[in-house]
Amino acid sequence: MTDQPFDPARALASARHDFGEHGGVNPSIEPSTTFTVVDPETMPEIFDGRRPPSADGSGCWLYGRHANPTVSALSRHLAALEGTEAAQATASGMAAITATILALCDRGDRIVASRTIYGGTFALLRHFLPRKTGIATTLVDATDLDAVASVLDATRPKLLYVETIANPTLEVADLPALAELAHARGARLVVDGTFSPLLITPARHGADVVVHSLTKFVGGASDLTAGAICGDAAFVERLSDLTEGPLMLLGPTLDPRVAFTLGQRLPHLALRMAEHGRRAAILAGRLDAIGVRVVYPGLADHRGRETLARIANPGYAAGGILAIDTGSRKRAFALMRTLQNEERFGFIAVSLGYHHTLMSCSASSTSSELDAAERDRAGIGPGLVRISVGYTGDLEDRWEQLERSVRAVGLAGARAA
Numbered sequence: 048m049t050d051q052p053f054d055p056a057r058a059l060a061s062a063r064h065d066f067g068e069h070g071g072v073n074p075s076i077e078p079s080t081t082f083t084v085v086d087p088e089t090m091p092e093i094f095d096g097r098r099p100p101s102a103d104g105s106g107c108w109l110y111g112r113h114a115n116p117t118v119s120a121l122s123r124h125l126a127a128l129e130g131t132e133a134a135q136a137t138a139s140g141m142a143a144i145t146a147t148i149l150a151l152c153d154r155g156d157r158i159v160a161s162r163t164i165y166g167g168t169f170a171l172l173r174h175f176l177p178r179k180t181g182i183a184t185t186l187v188d189a190t191d192l193d194a195v196a197s198v199l200d201a202t203r204p205k206l207l208y209v210e211t212i213a214n215p216t217l218e219v220a221d222l223p224a225l226a227e228l229a230h231a232r233g234a235r236l237v238v239d240g241t242f243s244p245l246l247i248t249p250a251r252h253g254a255d256v257v258v259h260s261l262t263k264f265v266g267g268a269s270d271l272t273a274g275a276i277c278g279d280a281a282f283v284e285r286l287s288d289l290t291e292g293p294l295m296l297l298g299p300t301l302d303p304r305v306a307f308t309l310g311q312r313l314p315h316l317a318l319r320m321a322e323h324g325r326r327a328a329i330l331a332g333r334l335d336a337i338g339v340r341v342v343y344p345g346l347a348d349h350r351g352r353e354t355l356a357r358i359a360n361p362g363y364a365a366g367g368i369l370a371i372d373t374g375s376r377k378r379a380f381a382l383m384r385t386l387q388n389e390e391r392f393g394f395i396a397v398s399l400g401y402h403h404t405l406m407s408c409s410a411s412s413t414s415s416e417l418d419a420a421e422r423d424r425a426g427i428g429p430g431l432v433r434i435s436v437g438y439t440g441d442l443e444d445r446w447e448q449l450e451r452s453v454r455a456v457g458l459a460g461a462r463a464a
């Protein structure tokens with residue numbers, strides 16, 4: 048799995064290009080939700096699964112919620128990017144996560160998940176699923192492999208769920224080791240790669256299913272909500288099965304117009320990720336040098352640094368996100384206020400992967416689904432400010448804005464204190 052180098056940007060570039068109906072350089076958008084047949088005999092064959100749509104143009108399309116050519120084209124490109132046999136784009140990241148779990152788990156099955164995960168996923172696993180389905184999740188420190196092994200042994204789960212780079216503490220999952228632990232016990236490894244598109248290719252390191260929120264870096268402009276599920280062809284096909292597929296039956300279908308727009312963002316994703324990463328690495332290094340408590344998986348004192356160096360694809364530094372531990376909610380708010388309202392360094396907003404810098408205090412926003420004790424265990428301090436580093440403006444100007452702000456709030460030299 049890890050023996051051959053994989054270059055996601057190159058894999059994406061060599062995926063088949065779809066021209067438009069009239070020879071346009073862009074693919075056409077297929078907005079239709081239903082598709083005609085010449086001969087009525089064809090219809091029962093479609094329902095029997097004997098005429099699946101295929102990339103070479105043979106086979107038949109049936110209905111928009113089941114499959115759509117424009118959504119399928121995007122999905123094919125996402126599979127190329129992730130190095131998986133197949134993929135299915137969905138209406139949101141949460142739709143991708145939910146459908147994946149429901150495809151792999153039945154009532155009463157168990158999940159083991161990292162205790163440091165996106166707030167929505169946390170609420171789904173810990174509150175919604177147990178109540179509605181009896182699918183129960185045990186949380187574990189995924190960076191402690193011994194702890195993972197013993198929880199896997201004790202609970203015998205269907206799947207192990209982690210994020211590549213965890214939100215918001217930027218812990219790095221040791222995917223090869225986690226895959227080995229899971230597979231040895233018959234569990235699948237499901238990985239959320241939202242924080243690290245291109246930087247980490249989870250399927251190359253043993254992940255069975257890779258989910259994404261395309262709302263973040265892949266969309267890149269904070270104007271679209273979408274997700275993706277990448278995995279082997281049989282698994283992805285099952286998601287849209289007419290009688291059993293969670294995507295088919297729950298219906299979180301991506302609109303073809305949105306799929307088209309997302310497809311237009313993929314060709315420059317590598318350029319954007321490289322610049323997000325380059326800038327985040329420089330800013331993190333300089334913050335560190337003036338004694339700010341900064342969290343970035345490329346820094347020498349970050350616990351995940353070596354793991355990341357082992358699994359990362361080159362060219363994207365250690366990702367586009369850093370965090371500053373200000374120590375208290377009051378200082379976190381003061382820092383964000385200064386950065387936005389005085390320095391115009393970025394916006395106070397949740398989400399990430401936007402062209403401009405976005406910052407949020409995780410404990411009181413996107414991780415507020417966790418209670419105080421759960422946040423504590425997950426390492427999410429009340430003063431942790433997550434910063435998704437944008438690529439607009441001059442980098443030296445940005446550094447001056449950031450440096451003035453951390454000094455104004457008294458964060459320079461805080462690490463030594």
Ligand SMILES: *Cc1c(COP(=O)(O)O)cnc(C)c1O
Pocket residue numbers: 139140141142165167168210214239241242259260261262263272273274
């Ligand atoms: C945003 C996010 C999600 C959810 O994605 P949506 O597109 O908002 O549904 C899942 N996982 C991570 C890590 C995220 O950042």
